[in-house]
Amino acid sequence: MSAIAIAATTNPATTSPATTSPATAASPLPRFLATDAPRVLAHLLTLDADDRMLRFGHGIRREGIVAYVAGIDFKRDHVHGLSASNGEVVALAHVALRAGELDFGLSVIPACRQRGLGRALFEHVMALAPQLGAQRIVCHSISPVVLHMVAVRGFRRPNGDPASAPRLDLGASHRA
Template sequence: MSSEAIEWFDVPSVLGRRAAALLGLSRVPIVELDESHRPLILAHLLALGQEDRRLRFSYALGDGAIAKYVTKIDFSQDSLFGIFGKDNVLLGVVHISIFPRKEGSTAPKAAELGLSLNADMRGHGLGTLLFKRALQRVRNEGVERLFIFTLVDNDAMLAIARKLDMRVHNADGQTEAHLDIRPGNTGTAIREFVDEQLAEVDHLFKASLNQFKRWAEDIVS
């Protein structure tokens, strides 16, 4: 990935990388996704190669199965976050799926994480940043246990899991990793709120910049 592409993810258009680091905020704007982003999520997943689809879903899903998966995303229950590249293209997405609980259940509130990242975006820590953003959300939502279910040969996912001190267990070609979540507090809620606002402003700024560049190019041509 070029240095120009890396710079696109930094925060300087809003705050500055050093200030973000001092405040404990993400150095990469990570935007919460909603119903309006469904077509962009679909485009992102359809752009994955067969091997990446296998690693993301444990099977190399076809286009129809991926479209069905995206259609069934319940934004009122689950949370999704994404990293945008130029031209409003989603380059990475993390999906937090909350496990349903029966009324009166004493089981810990739990959630599962799924991550997808464009192949040429790897090696720059973007997957780890998406996971950390997801951890912010589940902690503030009262999730007590977080799970990752993946294949034993998904080295990139397992590296992130171990980096975040998740407990990893392998069985029958599948891997389960889980992490017990500390309760959120006022400080974690404020930090997530600030991260959200900065990401939204940064995304809007860059969208406007893209529009201006296209307008300028039209004028010149």
């Protein structure tokens, strides 16, 4: 893929009206709908085995990715990203909140790396967490880039256990 013009917005027909809600107004990243699932799937399937390992924290085959995307609840979870002018999803964040604990996954296609897209996704996650009422953010990624970003933001492994996922407990002052 040669030069890619990143679209700041998606097609209005596939952009959720929720993108203008207070929970997402802090960021220009569009929120994807269930109708965008094929584009999300195509994006994740472009990741090679190493990138899938870094993104998911474990080896995952095509069938696992298909099941993962089929299991995304686009109304409950927040799936945001950036698309090329041709509609291809080039950077993706999946944010899920369960019982006050927010976890997230980030991915950027190889041709679009080192342009700040991953950092933009991560900063979006950080801004979204308190707006959603998260008490804690957990990072299951094993990507060195993502682990560096979370360490800089104060994420720590419980009891220093290297097998534990880094997490950041949010104080009441960080929650909306």
